[in-house]
Amino acid sequence: MIRLQAPWRIEHLDLAQPLDPISVSEGEGGVYVVLWCNDVPLGITSFLAAQLPILPEAFSALIPSIIAAPLGNRIWPHSFPPALRLHKTLPQPLASGSLGEVLSDTHVLNRFAQACDELETAGLGETISVVICTRDRPQVLKRCLDSFGPIMGDLREIIVVDNAPTSGEVAEITKGRVNVRYVAEARQGLSIARNTGMRAATGSIIAFTDDDVIVHRKWAKRIRAAFSSPDILSVTGLVLPAELRTTSQLAFEIELGGFGRGLQCQRFRDQVFRPMIPFGPPVWHVGAGANMAIRRSALQAVGGFDERLGAGAAGCSEDSEYWYRVLAAGYDCYYDPAIVVYHEHRHSPAQLKSQMRAYMKGHVSALLVQYARHGHAGNLRRVFATLPWYYALQILAALRPSHWRRWSLLAPQLAGYIAGFQALRWFWRNDPSSRPWTFEGFT
DSSP states (O other): OOOOOSOEEEEEEETTSOOOOBOOOTTOOEEEEEEEETTEEEEEEEEEGGGOOBOHHHHHHHHHHHHHHHHHHHHOTTTSOOOOOOOTTSOOOOOOOOHHHHHHOTTHHHHHHHHHHHHHHTTTTOOEEEEEEESSOHHHHHHHHHHTGGGGGGOSEEEEEEESOSSSHHHHHHTTOTTEEEEEEOSOOHHHHHHHHHHHOOSSEEEEEETTEEEOTTHHHHHHHHOOSTTEEEEEEEEEESOBOSHHHHIIIIISOTTOOOSSOEEEOHHHHGGGTTTOOOGGGGOOTTEEEEETTHHHHTOSOOTTSSTTTTOSOHHHHHHHHHHHTTOEEEEEEEEEEEEOOOOSHHHHHHHHHHHHHHHHHHHHHHHHHHOOHHHHHIIIIIHHHHHHHHHHHHTSGGGGGGHHHHHHHHHHHHHGGGGGHHHHOOOGGGOTTOOTTOO
16 A cells, blocks of 8 residues: 655646656655646646656656546536446446547547537526535634635635634634625524525525635536536535645545546436335435535425534535435536636544545435435445445454554544444434424525
């Protein structure tokens, strides 16, 4: 098991520009490369310091195989479907396209440019309200709000929800910013804060991001375009790392996969959700709450966020539980990697361990909530069979001397798994105040 050495440098390369050699500076452990064309990410690859430098000619030879599937997915989506990660007993989507098909089409770049133009012009009748929930991080929030400067013309408003504030610093950060509204929410909890933000929002689309992200300059346009069908109630996008300066940030992005959901568009539909009900629909693959949006009409169709879940409550997974309800109600979720934000991952080992514990605690809690609400036995199957089997294999793997480092992240996940069973109390506690996801009378 290779130990990753921090820091890594992140290189964003425009394929329309000449390539330079890729190398590392003294002290860098590697380079994380994102390939772009027309402001759309088409490839992600990484190199250890020992693999560098790499000359432009050698790197150019690698590019076609890296970008073929994402490029083909934009032009011929049915020929280049993403992996749906369904159960092994269910049929997987068949990719009829190939690298050769992409390379042999002399009009491929023109076709791609046309597809990108549609991202700029679709959905012009929609208005976007952005909800940013924050707690005691004024300087982090300031950086986030500053990144919205170039795209404020694409938004109706930004609503900053100050969750359980202990000072007036967040309110000061928002003062003087055009179309930025400050809302204080005394009750602690991310889902509570998001619901408060949704109540205050006036746009036909309500977009969410976190205070520790920076948005891409075409973020709002791409969100608007993604709501191409009235059946799509929720949209998510790509979350790239803002930096990889520490070992913990590297571990989260490289070893654990980060928040990324690939570079191919994917529409999650009823035919994906229903066959997976016996096994537990993998709704966590829909995206990340740091980069998501919903139609305002979704509040009447499926309600708001379950306030028993999320940071400040059960841990996390309030976003995936929301997507579960959207799909269970027969609507669609859509993932488009052209909708980009940059996230600042946790810096320290202690922060990362706490995050992994919270993720697994929230995941188990959400599975139990989903079973209680829908009666889908696959959620219990995942809690009591799939996850124990997975962790048994992880423990066996970690017993090997070369893999002992796995314990540092495996232990907090196991602790979170056990802690998630506190949600069992919701099975028999019929307290209406603990179920504030309904939005009766919302207009």
